Amino acid sequence: MRLKDDNDEEEGPKTMSHCSIGHLQPEKSFVIVGYALTSKKVESFLKPKLEGLARNKGILFVAIDQNRPLSDQGPFDIVLHKLTGKEWRQILEEYRRTHPEVTVLDPPDAIQHLHNRQSMLQCVADMNLSDTYGKVGVPRQLVIKRDSSSIPDAVTKAGLILPLVAKPLVADGSAKSHELSLAYDEYSLQKLEPPLVLQEFVNHGGVLFKVYIVGEAIKVVRRFSLPDVTKRELSKNAGVFRFPRVSCAAASADDADLDPSVAELPPRPLLERLAKELRRRLVVF
Missing domain, CATH: 3.40.50.11370 (Rossmann fold)
Known part of the structure; x- marks a missing residue:
């Protein structure tokens, strides 16, 4: 043509x-x-x-x-x-x-639900996909909308365990919405800027998987992520470490020599169930 x-x-x-x-x-x-x-x-x-x-x-x-x-x-x-x-x-x-x-x-109403990191993950938290193919969950998290001085007390009351990943509450695709921080100690939490979401950091081998879904087609790519945090590093480090962007395409890990324990792609049946459930919960008519 x-x-x-x-x-x-x-x-x-x-x-x-x-x-x-x-x-x-x-x-x-x-x-x-x-x-x-x-x-x-x-x-x-x-x-x-x-x-x-x-x-x-x-x-x-x-x-x-x-x-x-x-x-x-x-x-x-x-x-x-x-x-x-x-x-x-x-x-x-x-x-x-x-x-x-x-x-x-996408329709504006459907996008609004995903512009808020709190509501975005709630759909995943509400699912129960624990079976022989694996488990899908979300880290424990806390939303802080204002007053950074109150963050340490709020974290203690919620029982969250350091280190914590701080993410802007609004995920609108702007450069600022991609800025992440890793807070190692209670004092440094006061340096964060609300509104934000605090999540317990979960060691994941320094690799994350981005899953793209169009209709029935599913494509998975590996991306480099934040490295694991050891107990020794946690005892030595303090303060807030900022990361401008973690999972961009330039951080592709598809061709890297990775440990097989973290490089193995999620099971296809699990991804298919996850896609089906998220589509059902997120589609706006």
């Missing part, structure tokens, strides 16, 4: 991220995906290889102009977005109301 510009039929295929729907003469019907992403996300996501593969499958990516009304653009079959903010949410909600035939990925 090849797309040609009205005025330049001899040139090669246009880069789809710069396509204008009105100037394309498709040889067959395409699924038009309008995307609204940050420049960083466009750079990492819309690779030429992906665009070419999508075009061969009958899918065309078209950039949404954020300086123009969304209803004036398109027509789109799907709107794919990764933007935040109250104004953008209102734009999407109005667009969904006036264009019910367009699929918006």
